[in-house]
Amino acid sequence: MSEVQLMKGNEAIAEAAIRAGCQGYFGYPITPQSEILEYLTDEGRKRGMVVLQAESEVASINMVYGASGAGARVMTSSSSPGISLMQEGISYIACAELPCLIVNINRGGPGLGTIQPSQGDYFQSTKGGGHGDYRLIVLAPASVQEMADFVYDAFDLADKYRNPVMILADGALGQMMEKVEFKKYNPADHIPPKPWATVGKTRDRERNFLTSLHIQPEKMEQINLALQEKYRTITRNETRSESIETDDADYILVGYGLAARIAHRAVEIAREKGIRVGLLRPITLWPFPYGRVQELATKAKGILVIEMNAGQMVEDVRLGVEGRVPVKFYGRMGGIIPSPDEVVHALESMIHQPVEANVEEY
Amino acid sequence: METALAHTDIEMMDCVYEKPDTLTDQRFHYCPGCGHGVAHRVLMEVIDELGIQEQTIGVAPVGCSVFAYHYMNVDMQEAAHGRASAVATGIKRMHPDKYVYTYQGDGDLAAIGTAETIHTANRGENILVVFINNAIYGMTGGQMAPTTLLGMKTSTSPAGRTIETAGFPIKITEMVAMLPGVYYVARTSVHTPNAVRQLKKALTKAFQYQKQGKGTCFVEVVSNCPSGWKMTPLQANKWMEENMFPVFPPGEIKVPKN
Ligand SMILES: Cc1ncc(C[n+]2csc(CCOP(=O)(O)OP(=O)(O)O)c2C)c(N)n1
Ligand code: SF4
Numbered sequence: 001m002s003e004v005q006l007m008k009g010n011e012a013i014a015e016a017a018i019r020a021g022c023q024g025y026f027g028y029p030i031t032p033q034s035e036i037l038e039y040l041t042d043e044g045r046k047r048g049m050v051v052l053q054a055e056s057e058v059a060s061i062n063m064v065y066g067a068s069g070a071g072a073r074v075m076t077s078s079s080s081p082g083i084s085l086m087q088e089g090i091s092y093i094a095c096a097e098l099p100c101l102i103v104n105i106n107r108g109g110p111g112l113g114t115i116q117p118s119q120g121d122y123f124q125s126t127k128g129g130g131h132g133d134y135r136l137i138v139l140a141p142a143s144v145q146e147m148a149d150f151v152y153d154a155f156d157l158a159d160k161y162r163n164p165v166m167i168l169a170d171g172a173l174g175q176m177m178e179k180v181e182f183k184k185y186n187p188a189d190h191i192p193p194k195p196w197a198t199v200g201k202t203r204d205r206e207r208n209f210l211t212s213l214h215i216q217p218e219k220m221e222q223i224n225l226a227l228q229e230k231y232r233t234i235t236r237n238e239t240r241s242e243s244i245e246t247d248d249a250d251y252i253l254v255g256y257g258l259a260a261r262i263a264h265r266a267v268e269i270a271r272e273k274g275i276r277v278g279l280l281r282p283i284t285l286w287p288f289p290y291g292r293v294q295e296l297a298t299k300a301k302g303i304l305v306i307e308m309n310a311g312q313m314v315e316d317v318r319l320g321v322e323g324r325v326p327v328k329f330y331g332r333m334g335g336i337i338p339s340p341d342e343v344v345h346a347l348e349s350m351i352h353q354p355v356e357a358n359v360e361e362y
Numbered sequence: 363m364e365t366a367l368a369h370t371d372i373e374m375m376d377c378v379y380e381k382p383d384t385l386t387d388q389r390f391h392y393c394p395g396c397g398h399g400v401a402h403r404v405l406m407e408v409i410d411e412l413g414i415q416e417q418t419i420g421v422a423p424v425g426c427s428v429f430a431y432h433y434m435n436v437d438m439q440e441a442a443h444g445r446a447s448a449v450a451t452g453i454k455r456m457h458p459d460k461y462v463y464t465y466q467g468d469g470d471l472a473a474i475g476t477a478e479t480i481h482t483a484n485r486g487e488n489i490l491v492v493f494i495n496n497a498i499y500g501m502t503g504g505q506m507a508p509t510t511l512l513g514m515k516t517s518t519s520p521a522g523r524t525i526e527t528a529g530f531p532i533k534i535t536e537m538v539a540m541l542p543g544v545y546y547v548a549r550t551s552v553h554t555p556n557a558v559r560q561l562k563k564a565l566t567k568a569f570q571y572q573k574q575g576k577g578t579c580f581v582e583v584v585s586n587c588p589s590g591w592k593m594t595p596l597q598a599n600k601w602m603e604e605n606m607f608p609v610f611p612p613g614e615i616k617v618p619k620n
Binding site for chain 2: 058060063074089
């Protein structure tokens with residue numbers, strides 16, 4: 001049974017969440033993602049979901065902590081300043097190993113910034129964001145269809161690893177309308193039993209308590225080691241990327257989300273001009289596809305990273321490349337979306353510059 | 363780390379008090395004379411007497427009672443500093459048929475968590491909030507709290523709290539009582555047998571109202587902090603009666619009409 005619908009990215013996320021069996025949503029309005037809260041308040045409630053507009057993002061994420069700890073499949077969504085406010089709570093959720101989905105429809109910063117699309121939250125999404133050594137699984141959709149598909153994946157990954165999962169998109173993906181098809185998915189087949197949940201201590205078991213406090217350093221180190229082990233497993237099993245026209249490529253563009261779509265168009269234009277260029281699109285921003293970057297770096301003459309920020313993911317690309325070939329960066333900030341022609345221009349100037357030149361360009 | 367109580371040869375017929383099953387065997391880490399221990403015991407006794415251990419989920423704060431889950435033998439979650447009532451909201455919304463309570467200090471509930479406290483109450487979340495007001499930050503070593511009395515010395519008000527620099531002690535319990543979503547509000551203490559009885563009554567009512575779906579119930583315990591106040595337990599309780607009660611008078615503050 002396939003139903004193709006025309007939908008905004010934000011609505012696709014909300015609709016997929018309902019179909020994925022999300023039982024609770026806690027959120028606070030912020031542009032450009034309020035449609036998720038609005039859609040769920042209407043449709044989600046009608047279809048049995050608990051939907052609560054909280055007093056702040058701080059409250060939202062702590063409600064998610066409580067509800068997830070009580071065994072429910074739950075989520076929140078926000079945009080950049082709101083995600084900043086959630087970081088302490090996300091760190092607690094990561095340490096207490098509670099599954100949940102956090103959607104970030106990235107807008108331009110820093111500060112109040114702009115409501116226009118941006119990728120300025122790569123660092124705060126992939127590098128911890130809050131305090132301590134923890135990781136989120138971060139999925140970066142590049143279409144409305146993926147906005148929907150990744151919701152199911154996110155909930156399943158969250159449950160599988162007892163880890164918070166973030167969908168990191170941007171305001172343009174949230175607002176754009178595209179065709180989307182919702183896959184068949186029966187939540188009961190996917191949601192595992194949660195014997196650790198706080199649902200009332202029955203006589204046949206010890207009490208469950210959820211905490212991120214381990215005051216003895218030896219214990220806290222053990223907790224950290226266990227988390228790191230889990231993160232290694234996730235890295236082995238779940239790293240995802242897409243490679244387009246990379247087989248014969250002399251040059252590789254790297255971009256995620258909306259920037260990847262623009263870079264894809266740039267690949268087409270550049271190929272028409274005779275430049276053999278391909279695109280690597282990281283789908284999991286954490287775990288980052290370092291291995292794939294490394295493979296491509298052994299064959300290519302140069303790599304150009306395209307982002308809607310001042311150069312954040314480029315640091316991970318450089319870690320993967322390890323100096324094998326020049327890595328250059330082209331980005332726009334403040335809510336400006338680069339055009340495919342700008343990207344082609346940046347590519348051409350990289351090709352025509354001496355190889356050792358590794359300067360940033362904005 | 364659970365240490366079983368040493369076996370004693372007391373005959374059951376001599377036994378006048380038994381630790382309820384809702385308290386674990388773990389020894390309290392609280393300072394001698396601290397109100398937290400008694401407040402824990404009373405809360406757990408009420409849960410035991412009402413027979414609701416299996417349906418109850420508690421939320422521990424950040425503060426001296428951060429380890430409440432080591433002592434309270436019910437399912438529990440440890441919340442971020444100030445966010446206990448948001449965590450409790452998340453639990454309760456997913457399990458409206460369960461009993462949910464928070465246990466929070468004054469710094470947790472009335473400073474960093476004020477927004478969550480007020481909005482949880484304003485939504486009338488059908489939970490119990492237990493508020494331990496000792497007018498100081500115990501866990502972090504005796505700094506000024508939002509409820510610190512005027513003139514009271516703490517490590518961050520060494521010459522005594524002044525209105526000019528720190529404003530007045532906040533009466534958050536009275537503020538909460540004003541909200542229509544809040545059904546029942548009481549203030550007691552735990553320093554005398556009679557006070558303990560009052561607390562027990564208040565907590566019992568609160569859980570009964572929760573069962574009836576009446577909305578937020580809020581029970582403040584005016585407590586002490588012998589360590590932070592730099593007093594013996596006896597001095598602390600006397601000081602509490604003489605100085606805290608005039609500002610935070612015990613009694614029922616909001617009772618159902620009818
Ligand atoms: C975000 C954050 N800020 C500050 C702290 C440090 N801190 C821990 S407990 C506490 C105050 C506790 O005082 P109170 O709530 O009155 O409880 P008591 O210890 O007196 O029982 C503070 C400031 C923290 N853990 N987290
Ligand atoms: S520091 Fe104060 S509040 Fe904390 S346990 Fe000691 S006496 Fe009790």
